[in-house]
Amino acid sequence: MIYILCLIFFMVGLYGVLVKKNIIKIVLGLIIMEYAVNLFLIMLGYREGGVAPIISEGDSITEFIKHSVDPLPQALVLTSIVIGLGVIALMVAICIRLYEKYGTFDITEMRRLKG
Amino acid sequence: MRKLVMFIVSFITWMLLVFRGKAGTCCFNLQDVIAGLFAAMLTALIFGETFTKNPHKFFDLRRYLWFLVYLPMFLYWCLLANLDVVYRVFHPKMPINPGIVKVKTTLKSKSGITALCNSITLTPGTLCVDLTDDGYIYIHWINVESQNVEEASRMIIQKFEKILTRIFE
Amino acid sequence: MSADIIYQVFFGVLLACCSICMYRISSGPTVPDRTVAIDIMGVVMVGFCAILSIVTGKDYYINIAIAWALLSFIGTLALAKFLEGKGFDE
Amino acid sequence: MVGMTLIVKTVARWVKSFIFLYGIYITLYGHLTPGGGFAGGVIVACSFILLILAFGKEKALKRISKALASELDSIGALMFLIIALLGIFAGGTFFINFIQKNAPGQDFHLLSAGTIILSNIAIAVKVGSSLFMVFVILAVLRVVKKGDKLEMIQTNMRGEE
Amino acid sequence: MNMIPLFVAVPLAGAFIIPMLSRKFKWFPDVLGNLVTLALVIMSFAVIGKSGVYSMGAWKAPIGIVMVLDGLSVLLLVSINVIAFASTLYSIKYMEQYTSKLRYYSLFLLMLAGMNGVVLSGDMFNLFVFLEIASVASYALVGFGCEHEELEASFKYLVLGTVASTFILLGIGMTYGSIGSLNMAQISEQISQNGMNNALLFAIALFIMGFGLKAALVPFHAWLPDAHPSAPAPISSMLSGVLIKALGIYTLVRFLFNVVGVDERLLMILMVLGALSMVIGVMLAFGQWDFKRLLAYHSISQVGYIILGIGLGTPLGILGGLFHLINHSAFKSLLFLNAGAVEYSTGTRDLQELGGIREKMPVTANTSLVASMSIAGIPPFNGFWSKLIIIIACVQAGRPVFAALAVFASILTLASFLKVQKYVFFEKLKEKWNDLREVPALMSLPMVLLALLCIVMGVLLLPIGNTGVLENINILEPAVKVIMDGTDYASKILGM
Amino acid sequence: MNLIIYSISLSIIAGIMCLFIPKRTRGVAETLGVIVSLVTFIMTIMMFGREFVSKWFLIDNLSRFVVMGIGMFGFLIVLYSLKYMQGRDRINEYYAYLLITIGASIGAVLSNHLILLLVFWGVLGLTLYMLVGIGGSDASSTAKKTFIIIGGSDVIMILGVAVTWVLGKTFIMSGIEVSVNSGMSMLAFICLAVAAFAKAGAMPLHSWIPDCAEKAPVSVTAFLPASLDKLVGIYFLGRISMKMFVLNKAMGQMLLIIGAITIVAAVMMALIQHDFKRLLGYHAVSQVGYMVLGIGTCSPIGIAGGLFHMLNNTIYKCCLFLGSGAVEKRTKTSDLDKLGGLARFMPVTFVTFVIAALSISGVPPFNGFVSKWMIYQGIVDLGRKGDKLWLVWMVAAMFGSALTLASFMKLIHAVFLGQREGGEKVKEVSSLMWIPMVVLAGLCMIFGVLAFTVPLEKFILPAVPGVSFTGLFSPSLVTLMIILGVILGLIIYMLSNFKNIREDSLPYIGGEELPVETRVTGVDFYRSIKDSKILGGIYRAADKKSFDIYDVAKRVLNYFIGMLKYLHSGLLSNYVIWVVAGILVLLIVLMKGSI
Amino acid sequence: MNEIIGLIFIAVGVFFDLAGCIGLARLPDIYNRLQAATKSVTLGTCLILAGCAVFKGILSPMGIKALICGVFILLTSPTAAHALARGAHLFGVKLWDKSVCDMYEQDKKNF
């Protein structure tokens, strides 16, 4: 259920990237895609359960290794979020520059490179 | 001095972040504290100069007192605002009467104005849109009761101004 | 058991919130409208992560929540900056 | 008015140090994976990006340049070199987990993961500064045609070049 | 294998120190940048023939982070770092057009670290992180000039790259969801034990698309012809020469062959994608008049060759593909450097504006001739050998149609490079180029080096054995073996 | 073995050395060229008596006379170039490529390993490209076109080699014996044959030869397209059809069709050319048709005829080109409209040219006659075996021969007889240039008169086992055919003359003895042919290059490329749509079996 | 006990979130939506975070982090709303046509 919702969000974002002509809408679409994936990853960790992969006190390392699942996915969520953050900042920066250069938001008018 | 303020704030934040609970045994690990010192130092070095304009105010304890007074008020208004929202949103007719009005504030300090604006935004029916250098604030009011600057000021911001003046100036 | 159901309800409602935001994002009508919806959705997600951290008992969901709050704030500011239609030096 | 409104500026002033600190926190406590360093670095960079957004390029860069140029980079580089050298002396190799080996200490504390934490720091600093650099290049650099050659007019992140 | 992390650490360290000291010494970025890449070249030559696993933090796989060095990584490392060295050498003079050398080198080394990291990581998560590092650096480097076209290209690249990254991330999530691990060896083990499921198949599709986009396979290629020409020449040469391989081909091959384990269907997908890229890329290239854009389209086409060869799944095909991979690194980088040299001297890269500059710029002209003949598959240059092997492998594997497509693409490649030679270097010298000068020696040097590489590599790696079963020296062979061993990869890593 | 390696590596190394000779230095390259080519020539002669088989190289009765031919032509061309190339730019490069070409062709002919062959073959293409490019800035288009066709066919050859390897399980040519009966084997043969055709210049891969002939330095044309490439190409065709593959009927028919079309179409094109060298170029193509035809008959005598024709063709065609070069050197033009009456001033050139022209037209007693005669025998032989179409091939060959004769009469008329615009005196070329021509013309005569005792006995018959000149065929019929051809040619020549005079109201110059000589130029001469209804359309199409595979391919490609470029519209959303469509297709393909 | 209080907090917070989002959907123009959504969602999420803190004990590591997060949101959310409102106005989004007045529009030209 929740995965389907994620998928729908993802699709909405993709749709935005696909059909919108306004550069900022494209960026918004990408943001939504990021959100959807982040949500998906978060829920994944929820379902996975298992031992908390971040070490907490009271375990010994060997025991921890024995019980824990791979600790990476949690880092993955965090990383994915911050990557999203960085990329959004970059994209908006480029958008602003593009707007300065081309004087329009319309991606269809930014077509110096084609063929 | 400014850096010291920054340092203290950062260090406290750090300590809160790495707080390990379990009171009694060891709330803070020595390594954490050392790391915190370093981190706070770094932060102070980089951002210290710009964190606050008047560091001496930072040590003025009366402000915190006033802040403690302000907080419940603010929370109360906040709650009220939400109930207001709930009322307007769930009401089938959506009783709104919006518009952007202009008010004038007497606050001078930047922090004060900021706090004011954010308070305005979070309290019933109002949203801060823009502000000018000479102390005018444009407010989107969901239920405009007056378009007169003075009157609107009285209705919207007066309740905050007094106490914010005490906190920030 | 009942607690589980409560959590399920919470998640359901929050996801409904997200869906509403998504509706606003897709229907617009203006770019700022969509931006607002994304901002709001981010904040809702923060709450979502917070509840998750209770359910799963894992601290790091709160870390994620904080990160998401950051993301939401900076992303929104960047978009707002774009909406203003000014460059970085004016 | 350069940058965004007073409100944004003030709030940015307040939260930037928090974001920065949080980045450091993520870096130091993201045990086990270099992603800790990566994520932390991006967050650190975001605190600077926030400044640019809020204050505009000129002011932000001026602010950052003083501190960043001298302290941050040197500290990062120095730390990196120290790690490498220590690694060589301690075990004849780079990046071995010599701290853990020599001083196992208590598990699950900050230093329990040995040099990982240090490499995390290094990665964080690097990724942070690079992402910021990327942002600066894409956001604020200007290229002006001057005669045949291109010339970049810019306020450098360190104010000079 | 304590050297393994150095491949990431050294460029990172270099990138630290560059901004630190370059304020005092103008020459510092140049010198350090080149020293770092030179060191990396030496290091990558030192690990030829070696393999090993490095566990970060002394914890073994699958819990700790592992970096894995094997034949395939070595091959990639060598080509990445050699090209990086040539590019930095070239940058010394070339980048004087841009004033921000410090940033340039810093980003360059960051990208390099990202690529080396991708090639060495043993788990999907770190692979993704390094991939993002390299990608983000390349976004900025593409937009480095900050002109209309550069920003436009950068934006399109950024959007498509982000879409790809998101897909990859989704794929990683799904893989994790159904396997419960992100360590490549462990994923592989799990798959071989429990078989596939739909979620995994979905993830595979996502990965093929995501990595395929990084590799610029048709139909995921559209960003490349915009992005690669827009970057400064040494960066173009890095992007086309190695980035698409490290981020795209390597990841794709590693994932499909060593992690998932290929079957007939996956191989067919690879072959079809390869053939499509090969043909469509070259056709588009043929119609170009912008020097660098033409080259960029050829990158798509040549990547198609590589993927086609590897997708055959036979030892010979894989050998051909990998051989073509390193060959392509050499000649495509060289061609981009040539294009950069032409642009440096003339200020244009429009083929129709140029002409006859052969007599004025002999070094550029001759090295570009070598590279052109290489890419066109003319003996005795290196490209000939790999194309030969790929075509033979296609026929051997019973795929004459793909062989015929490869032939077709090869003819068009030849045609379009003859076009380049004609319009740029032969023909009549135009009036306006009468005062043209050859580029400075520091720019010629890497070109000559790479040209020598193009000539020598064909002979050095020359693989003619007894009855055509091709034997090889120890850079290609171990790489082929790694791929052929398929999912045995897992047991090796976990066993070590 | 050593001899082989020396002969190949000597010239290649010398060539590479030439590349590094400083630009200003004069004479070094020339000296090196003469010495090396002479030594190589001697080595090829030394190879003549040997048999040798190894993994890499092979000397057998088929390859050794070809190699000797290469050595000889190489030496002659170097000699000729000494004067001809004097004063041009990039001389060092020229000799470098010339020497490399010699080495590579020897290598190509002697290799026994298909991959080695590929390498030498490819190098030949590359040097040809560079050599044509030396012709100056306006030769760059020709160089490009040439190399696209040659290099492209080389790639096709790779495919052929691959398929052959898979079928024959080895790369070693002497160990391959594949019978052409399946689709794959046909593919292999066709791919290899394409390479041979492109090198030799059979239709439809011929179109680079006339262009080359026109634009490249004559010594280059005489050397490569006219002789070495023919030798190597037809040698290879011979090797694959005789030794490596056992041809089936369809393949033989294919060769016959290509041969016939090449003969007729090329000679028709030759008829209408304005340019001396271009005209010769078309003849160079046309003659290839005979060779292909001969090999296509699949009968020993036909194949032997084809190979002999190859040898003869190289001789007389080389001679003709050298003659044209001599003319050009003196008159500075190769436009037939501007040439005429040179017989008086350049007697040696004239005589050698006439001998070669008669030879190419198959007039006895010159060598062309003998080889054509043998090819005709092969065709008759084909008829005996029950090929119903033998008459078609025969008519084509005959008609081609006739037209060749007619065309050369016109050419000789236009260049050496007739009258020249301006008409100032010119000198005969220097001895270094005419000696090769004389040698070649001499060979034409020797190979014609002493055909059976010298060339056939020594070179050809050992290579083609099973040729017997008795019992199988009717020499009288064949001789009749050839004479018929000659007469036909003369008739055509006369006819067009009459027509020409009748239709064109040319100014009659009183007092001249021969009215025919009144400014009759190549163009006007055969205008009647060009103007005729059926042929006219074809010629017009040919003028538009509709038959040039290069241009046709270019047009078709440009159409598709235009479409593709249109798709790459610069619209980001389009690109994203492709991505999404791609992933959907991937999903469908991947999930198909599993859901 | 803590847990029940925490859950109540969370429940209220979720309810406010929902209200804010419905406001986002129902209200007629961007400024109104921004008002409703910002107020409700900010407080709602803060309440959720506070609820979490209470649930786990305010002095637990998670509780403290939740509070920090809450403070952060309290600071940033209205700021973001302000920036967006201003951005939208400068972007040219008009007020709802039944709006009473727009003093900002009048004054904007003077800046």
Ligand code: NA
């Ligand atoms: Na981590």
Ligand code: NA
């Ligand atoms: Na991303």
